[in-house]
Amino acid sequence: MTATSHPDIRVLGSIAPAHRSILRLEAITFVAELERRFGPRRRELLARRREVQQRLDAGWRPDFLGETQSIRTSDWQVATPPADLVSRRVEITGPVSRKMVINALNSGADVFMADFEDATSPTWTNLVDGQLNLHDAVRRQIDFTSEDNGKRYELAANPATLVVRPRGWHLDERHVLVDGQPISGSLFDFGLYFFHNAEALHARDTGPYFYLPKLESHLEARLWNDVFVAAQEMLDLPVGTIRATVLIETVLAAFEMDEILWELRDHSAGLNCGRWDYIFSFIKLFRNDASCVLPDRGTVTMASHFLRSYSRLLISTCHRRGIHAMGGMAAQIPIKADAEANEQALAKVRADKTREATDGHDGTWVAHPGLVGVAREVFDEHMPQAHQIHRNGHRDVSAVDLLRVPEGEITEAGLRHNLEVGVRYVAAWLGGNGCVPIHHLMEDAATAEISRTQVWQWIRHGARLSDGRRIDRSMCERVLDEELQKICASANGTAALFTTAGQLFRELITAPDLAEFLTLPAYERILETRDH
Numbered sequence: 001m002t003a004t005s006h007p008d009i010r011v012l013g014s015i016a017p018a019h020r021s022i023l024r025l026e027a028i029t030f031v032a033e034l035e036r037r038f039g040p041r042r043r044e045l046l047a048r049r050r051e052v053q054q055r056l057d058a059g060w061r062p063d064f065l066g067e068t069q070s071i072r073t074s075d076w077q078v079a080t081p082p083a084d085l086v087s088r089r090v091e092i093t094g095p096v097s098r099k100m101v102i103n104a105l106n107s108g109a110d111v112f113m114a115d116f117e118d119a120t121s122p123t124w125t126n127l128v129d130g131q132l133n134l135h136d137a138v139r140r141q142i143d144f145t146s147e148d149n150g151k152r153y154e155l156a157a158n159p160a161t162l163v164v165r166p167r168g169w170h171l172d173e174r175h176v177l178v179d180g181q182p183i184s185g186s187l188f189d190f191g192l193y194f195f196h197n198a199e200a201l202h203a204r205d206t207g208p209y210f211y212l213p214k215l216e217s218h219l220e221a222r223l224w225n226d227v228f229v230a231a232q233e234m235l236d237l238p239v240g241t242i243r244a245t246v247l248i249e250t251v252l253a254a255f256e257m258d259e260i261l262w263e264l265r266d267h268s269a270g271l272n273c274g275r276w277d278y279i280f281s282f283i284k285l286f287r288n289d290a291s292c293v294l295p296d297r298g299t300v301t302m303a304s305h306f307l308r309s310y311s312r313l314l315i316s317t318c319h320r321r322g323i324h325a326m327g328g329m330a331a332q333i334p335i336k337a338d339a340e341a342n343e344q345a346l347a348k349v350r351a352d353k354t355r356e357a358t359d360g361h362d363g364t365w366v367a368h369p370g371l372v373g374v375a376r377e378v379f380d381e382h383m384p385q386a387h388q389i390h391r392n393g394h395r396d397v398s399a400v401d402l403l404r405v406p407e408g409e410i411t412e413a414g415l416r417h418n419l420e421v422g423v424r425y426v427a428a429w430l431g432g433n434g435c436v437p438i439h440h441l442m443e444d445a446a447t448a449e450i451s452r453t454q455v456w457q458w459i460r461h462g463a464r465l466s467d468g469r470r471i472d473r474s475m476c477e478r479v480l481d482e483e484l485q486k487i488c489a490s491a492n493g494t495a496a497l498f499t500t501a502g503q504l505f506r507e508l509i510t511a512p513d514l515a516e517f518l519t520l521p522a523y524e525r526i527l528e529t530r531d532h
Contacts, residue, residue, distance in 0.1 A: 008032075013124035013175035022131045022192065028176070030234065031191035035183040038227055042169055042184055045220050049170075052216070052252065057288050062255050063399045068218070072258045077322035078268040079240055084161045084206050085111075085269055087386040088324055088363035089379040090372050092160070095119040095435045096130030098144045101137050105159035107369035108376070112160040116189040117167045117213050118277075118445040119435040122519075123526055124175045126432060131192045137162060138197045161206065163245070166190045168214035169223075170517060174527055187227070194231050194242075202241055209269065210244040214277060216252045218259035225264050242267050245326065249274025249446070250281040254310045254402055257317040270324035270362075273311050275302060276331075276446035282306070283453040287514045290461040295408025297418060297450050302328065302355065309401035315360040316395045324387060327356035327364035331441045334370040345440060349374050357382035360391045367435075367442035409466040410458060415476070419505070420483045422451035426518070427494070427501035430525055445519055452518055455509040473510050480506060500525065 006025065009032045015023050056062075064072065091111040094100045104112040114134055120126055136142035137155065144153040166189030167173075173188040190210065198208045212224055228242045246253075246260050248271050253260065261268050279300055286292035294300055302308060311327075318325035330349045335342040349371055356364050357379050366375050421438055425448040428436040436443050457463070458471040465471060484502040488495040504522060508515055515521060 008179050010177040011175065012177065013128070016125075016128075018132060019128045022128055022135065022196065027192055027195045030195045031176070031183065031188055032178045033234070034187045034191050034227060034231065035178045037230060038187065038223060039178070039181075039184060041223055041226075042186075045217075045223060046170060048219070049216055053285070056285050061399070061403065062252055064255050065259065068256070068259050071262050076262070076265070078261055078265040078270075079243075081269060081323065082207060082243060085209065085243060085324075088326065089383065089387075090375045091163075091326065091363060091365050092369065092372060093119065093165075093329070093365055093367060095433075096126070096133055098129070098133045098142065099146070099153055100435075101133045102142055102144055102153045102155060103369060105137060105162070106156040107160065108372045109160045109366070109369075110363070111163055113163045113165055113211050113365075115165045115211075115435075115444075116185075117165050121429045121432045121434040121526070122167065122171070122173075122185065122523060123432050126434075127173075127189070131196070134162070134164065134193060135196050138200055161209065163209040163211055164189070164193050165211040165213055166193075169220060170214065171519065171523070174523070190227070191231070195235070198231075198235055198237060198241065202237055207241050207243055210242065211272065212244050212246045213274070214249060215246055215260065216250045218256045218263050221246060221260040221263040225267060228264075228267050240266050243269040245269040245272050245324070247272045247274035247277070248310070248314055249277030251278065251285055251402065252281075254278075254313065255399070257314060258321070261317070261321050261323070265321075268321075268323055270318050270326060271314050272326035272365075273314055273328040273361075274446070275307065275328035276444075276450060278307065278310065280446060280449040280453055283450070283457055284514060284516070287453070287457060287460065292405050293410075293457055293461050293463050294406060294454060295410055296414030297447075297454060298414065299408040300406050302352065304406040306402055306404045306406060309397045309404075311356075311361075312359060313395075313397040313402070316392055316397075318362075319360065319389050319392050320395075322389060324362040324389065325360065327353070327361035329365040329367060330371055330375065331367050331443070331447070332371065333368040333437055333440055333442055335440050341440070346371075346374055350378055353378040354382065360388055362387040362389060410463055410471070411466050412469075412479075415455065415458070415465070415471065416479055416483055418451035418455050419476070419480045419509075420487065422448050422455075422505050423480070423484060423487060423498060423501050425451075426505055426522060427498045429519075429522055430501060430504075430529075431494070431497055449518055452505060452508045453514065456511070456514050459509065460514075476509055477506065480509075 088110050090109045092104050092107050092109040093113040094104050096114045167185035169186050171185035172182040173185040174182045176183050194208050201207050244267050315325040332345045353375050364375050424438050425443050463471045487498050
């Protein structure tokens with residue numbers, strides 16, 4: 001297929017020989033049909049998000065929906081999980097690069113979430129390479145040889161169950177036009193993976209499994225469910241072949257967890273605590289409320305009342321509906337050069353996973369293969385069975401609990417950390433890498449979002465540092481310049497990329513209005529400089 005081989009569908013990205021089968025006409029036509037059927041509703045729902053934000057800016061506060069009370073109070077359950085999603089005690093996440101796919105599937109985790117979203121920079125090459133890598137992984141034909149040292153990587157005999165996270169509803173895929181308009185990134189990622197792999201997976205008694213990111217309402221879950229039904233019909237597969245876990249990583253979705261499960265009930269695989277995006281969502285939604293300013297990012301942990309409450313509500317909601325409640329990410333990575341620091345990091349992981357297991361979560365996430373054993377050890381101790389869906393409780397969580405603002409200090413160190421990490425991550429993202437180890441933590445787009453929205457919020461409301469100094473634009477630009485200078489001094493030939501990232505970060509934190517997602521303007525930079 002070429003960019004002009006179909007009058008109403010144009011592929012603007014280059015098509016390498018290795019990608020021709022992935023981007024063949026039948027596959028792109030399948031994706032285009034999904035876009036034509038569901039693109040208008042997607043755009044309506046994105047407009048609805050903007051309307052809701054306007055209400056929030058005017059002082060409205062979310063609560064549990066009155067019109068769906070009968071769904072919350074009645075007895076029903078979602079579909080029984082398939083055999084390979086019954087035990088999910090450790091899930092590993094990461095980008096869709098070939099080596100990562102192999103290592104994650106071989107990591108000893110129960111599930112690997114291959115991430116087209118926060119852990120992947122959406123360059124055209126990354127996205128299509130990722131589809132090819134997953135195509136080969138599904139067929140157990142994936143291998144990789146390192147150009148650096150000649151080491152060969154192959155798939156082990158019993159790999160983890162594969163789950164795919166497409167991009168969120170808010171992102172376009174600008175390299176493919178349908179009827180002259182860019183298609184949904186969500187439908188591009190989902191559609192290509194489903195078209196190429198659903199039948200092969202179904203024939204092996206598994207299925208096309210997905211994680212759904214950044215939903216803000218049950219109406220957005222309904223749209224996904226309708227996409228699933230249509231896609232299954234188009235390939236003549238039974239309803240329920242697809243299973244999807246929804247990440248509850250926006251505050252608005254936390255008030256509609258029952259409703260989200262209801263909408264996806266034939267396709268649901270449960271809910272997950274997307275903790276980093278949830279913090280980002282809290283800042284973004286209440287951006288204009290001076291009483292909702294958050295302290296240093298490092299002090300906003302899952303022990304914070306609003307986060308612990310949302311986690312417990314997620315557990316009770318899922319268990320009442322007979323499905324898994326997945327815990328959140330351990331972002332730590334092993335520190336090989338410092339045994340003492342490494343043990344301190346592992347102690348934090350154990351404490352976090354112990355909280356999750358004893359609260360009632362049925363599994364958890366890690367970002368590095370080196371943490372799979374630690375997480376499994378904790379869940380084996382506290383959850384010897386495959387899951388603990390039988391456990392209920394925590395149903396007294398109120399809107400007040402979910403909206404309680406955590407207390408704590410804002411420090412100069414916290415400000416510097418946000419600016420440094422934000423610039424380092426954006427530079428890596430612009431360079432094609434969406435999953436970046438920084439200071440022994442695996443940073444992705446969600447943690448970078450916290451960094452930039454916190455700084456914007458602090459400037460907006462004139463927050464004060466713990467020493468009494470007022471945070472303003474001048475202070476933040478000065479500190480940004482200082483951190484950028486230190487970064488560029490050790491950049492080893494990549495100073496220009498950091499300079500570009502610093503410029504973008506400066507624009508984001510000083511803008512009069514908060515950008516909805518940093519990946520939107522950053523994607524524009526990618527389109528200007530790459531993949532053409």
